[in-house]
Amino acid sequence: MIYSIKQEFFKLYHKKMFWLAPIIMLVLMIFTGYAIGSDEARLTAVMCYDATDWITFILIVIGATSFSMEYQNNAILTLLYKASNKIYVYLSKYLVLLVYDIFLHLVAVGYTIVLKGFLFKSNISWTSINYYHQPLWVNTLQATLLDLAVSMLIITIIFLLSCLINSNAVVMTTSLLVVLLGESISSDIMSKPKLVSVLKWNPFNMLNLSRQYGNYATYHLTTHLSNVELLMGTLIYIAVFFVIGYWIFRKKRF
Amino acid sequence: MKNSQEVLELDNVCTYIGRTEIVKDASFQIKAGDIIGLIGPNGAGKTTVMKTILGLTKFTGKITMSGAAITENNHHALEKVGALIEHPAIYPFLTGEQNLELYSHHHQDMVKIISELGMDSYIKSKAKGYSLGMKQKLGIAIALLNNPKLVILDEPMNGLDIEATIGVRKLIKKYADRGTAFLISSHILSELQKVMTRVLLISGGKIILNQSIGQFEAISHQKYKLTTENDEQAEHLFKTKGINFKKQKQYLIVGQEDIFKIQDELAKKKLHLKEMLPIEANFEQIVVDTLNKERD
Numbered sequence: 235m236i237y238s239i240k241q242e243f244f245k246l247y248h249k250k251m252f253w254l255a256p257i258i259m260l261v262l263m264i265f266t267g268y269a270i271g272s273d274e275a276r277l278t279a280v281m282c283y284d285a286t287d288w289i290t291f292i293l294i295v296i297g298a299t300s301f302s303m304e305y306q307n308n309a310i311l312t313l314l315y316k317a318s319n320k321i322y323v324y325l326s327k328y329l330v331l332l333v334y335d336i337f338l339h340l341v342a343v344g345y346t347i348v349l350k351g352f353l354f355k356s357n358i359s360w361t362s363i364n365y366y367h368q369p370l371w372v373n374t375l376q377a378t379l380l381d382l383a384v385s386m387l388i389i390t391i392i393f394l395l396s397c398l399i400n401s402n403a404v405v406m407t408t409s410l411l412v413v414l415l416g417e418s419i420s421s422d423i424m425s426k427p428k429l430v431s432v433l434k435w436n437p438f439n440m441l442n443l444s445r446q447y448g449n450y451a452t453y454h455l456t457t458h459l460s461n462v463e464l465l466m467g468t469l470i471y472i473a474v475f476f477v478i479g480y481w482i483f484r485k486k487r488f
Numbered sequence: 489m490k491n492s493q494e495v496l497e498l499d500n501v502c503t504y505i506g507r508t509e510i511v512k513d514a515s516f517q518i519k520a521g522d523i524i525g526l527i528g529p530n531g532a533g534k535t536t537v538m539k540t541i542l543g544l545t546k547f548t549g550k551i552t553m554s555g556a557a558i559t560e561n562n563h564h565a566l567e568k569v570g571a572l573i574e575h576p577a578i579y580p581f582l583t584g585e586q587n588l589e590l591y592s593h594h595h596q597d598m599v600k601i602i603s604e605l606g607m608d609s610y611i612k613s614k615a616k617g618y619s620l621g622m623k624q625k626l627g628i629a630i631a632l633l634n635n636p637k638l639v640i641l642d643e644p645m646n647g648l649d650i651e652a653t654i655g656v657r658k659l660i661k662k663y664a665d666r667g668t669a670f671l672i673s674s675h676i677l678s679e680l681q682k683v684m685t686r687v688l689l690i691s692g693g694k695i696i697l698n699q700s701i702g703q704f705e706a707i708s709h710q711k712y713k714l715t716t717e718n719d720e721q722a723e724h725l726f727k728t729k730g731i732n733f734k735k736q737k738q739y740l741i742v743g744q745e746d747i748f749k750i751q752d753e754l755a756k757k758k759l760h761l762k763e764m765l766p767i768e769a770n771f772e773q774i775v776v777d778t779l780n781k782e783r784d
C-alpha cells in the first residue's frame with residue numbers, strides 16, 4: 235500500500251501540471267484581486283482570491299487523467315497485478331489526490347496572506363470581526379476547510395466517472411459541467427416547491443457549500459440548507475460516491 | 489544450473505469473461521529454468537491465460553506459485569512475477585529510466601538490465617519519443633526487474649528488428665540458465681523455436697499439446713519432400729511398394745517413417761535422388777494434425 239502511494243506520488247510530481255498549477259494559480263489570483271478591487275476586500279480574502287475555483291479546475295484536469303493515463307498507457311494491468319488487492323490501486327490514487335488537494339489549499343492560503351499584505355493592501359485586518367461574528371483569519375481558514383471538503387467530493391465524482399468512462403476528455407468535460415452547472419441543475423431539480431424538502435439533499439446542491447459560506451444570504455435562497463447541513467451532505471456523498479466508484483472499478487474488466 | 493523446482497502450476501483452470509468460457513480446462517506446470525512457448529493463432533486465448541495467471545480474470549480451478557495460491561483478490565504470490573501483457577506499460581511523460589524506477593527495488597540490477605538490452609543511449613530521454621521497438625524493450629526490461637522467478641511475456645518480439653530479437657532471445661536464455669522460468673506467447677512458431685524448452689499449443693481456448701521441444705520437433709519435421717531424376721518412375725515404384733505419398737508442385741511428399749525404405753528401393757532401381765528435405769510443418773498443419781490425432 236505504501237509502495238503504491240509512493241508510485242502515485244512519483245507519477246504525479248513528474249507531471250508538468252504538478253509544478254505549473256501553483257504558478258497558474260498565483261497568476262489567476264492576482265488577476266482576480268485586480269478585477270474585483272478593494273470594494274470586496276473581505277470576501278476576496280475569505281475566498282483566497284477565488285483560488286478555490288482554480289483549484290477545482292486543476293483537480294479536474296489531474297483527477298481525470300489519474301485513471302485514464304493508466305488505461306491509455308496500458309499500465310492498468312501492471313498496476314492491478316502488482317497490487318495485492320484492487321482497493322490499494324484505487325485508494326492510493328485517492329489519497330495522493332487528497333494530499334495534493336491539501337497542498338494546493340495551503341499554497342492558496344499562503345498566496346492570500348502575501349497578496350493581502352503586499353499587493354492588495356486594505357484597511358481590513360486579519361483580526362477584524364467579519365462573517366459569522368468571527369475574525370477574518372478564522373473565516374479564511376473555515377472557508378478553506380469547507381472548500382477542501384467540496385473539492386474532495388468533486389474528486390470522488392471524477393473517480394466514479396473515470397471508472398465508467400475510459401476517455402479522459404469526456405470525464406473532464408462532464409466534471410466541468412457538473413461543477414459549473416451544478417448549482418443551476420440543483421435549483422432546477424428543486425423547482426417543484428413540494429419536493430424541496432427531499433430534493434435539497436441532492437448532491438449538486440452540496441457543491442455550493444464554500445460559495446454559500448462567503449455569501450450566505452444569496453446562496454441560502456437556492457440551497458435551502460444551512461452551512462452545517464451542506465457540510466454533512468458533502469461528507470456523506472463523498473463516502474457514498476467513493477464506495478460506488480470502487481465497486482464499479484472492481485467489476486470492471488480490463 | 490537448471491533444477492526441477494516447480495514454479496507455477498495450473499490445475500483445471502477455466503477462465504470466464506462475462507459468462508463465456510474463454511480458457512477451457514487448462515492444466516500445466518512450469519519449472520525453474522523452463523522457457524515455455526505458448527503458441528496459438530489470434531484469438532486462441534494466449535493473453536487470457538496470462539491474465540488469468542496474474543489474477544486479473546474470473547476463473548475456476550487452482551493456480552499456485554511455489555505452492556501459494558493465486559486468486560483474483562490475493563496477489564501476494566505474484567510478488568516474484570514479472571510480466572509484459574499485450575502492450576508495454578509505459579508512461580510517456582517519464583523517461584525510460586524513471587519508468588523502470590517506478591517498479592525497481594535494486595538500482596544496480598536496473599542499470600544492468602538497461603545495458604543488457606542495449607538501451608543506454610536513450611534511457612534518459614522521455615518515453616514519449618520512443619519507437620515501437622524501444623518501448624517493447626522497455627516493457628521487457630520492466631518484466632525482468634527485481635529478480636523474478638517467473639517472467640510472463642505476451643508477444644515480446646512485436647516491433648523488434650532482427651538484431652533486437654536475437655538480443656532478447658539471448659537474454660531470455662541467460663536468465664533461464666540462472667533459473668528464471670519464462671512463459672512466452674507468440675502466434676509465430678518459428679520466432680520462439682530457437683529458445684523454448686517446451687511448447688504449449690493453444691487453440692480455441694484449449695491447450696491441445698504440451699511437449700518438450702525435442703518431442704515437438706519430431707512431429708513437426710515428420711514429413712519430407714523429395715525429387716528424383718525421374719519422378720514418374722518413382723511414383724510408380726512407391727505405388728507398387730505401398731509407400732504413401734502426395735504430389736505437391738514438383739515435389740513428392742513422404743512420411744519420415746518411410747525414409748529408409750524409400751532410399752533402399754530407389755537405390756535398387758538405380759534412381760538417384762536429386763533433393764530430399766525435411767518440411768517444417770506450419771502452425772495450422774500441426775494444429776490440424778494434433779486435433780486429428782486426439783480424435784482417433
Ligand SMILES: Nc1ncnc2c1ncn2[C@@H]1O[C@H](COP(=O)(O)OP(=O)(O)OP(=O)(O)O)[C@@H](O)[C@H]1O
Nearest residue numbers: 487505510528529530531532533534535536537675
Ligand atoms: N474483454 C473481452 N470480452 C469478450 N471476449 C473477450 C475479451 N477478451 C478476450 N475475449 C475473447 O477471448 C478469446 C481469446 O482472446 P485472447 O486475447 O486471449 O487471444 P490471444 O490468443 O491473445 O490472441 P492474439 O494473438 O490476437 O493476441 C477471443 O476469442 C476473444 O474474442
Ligand SMILES: [Mg+2]
Nearest residue numbers: 534535574642
Ligand atoms: Mg494476445
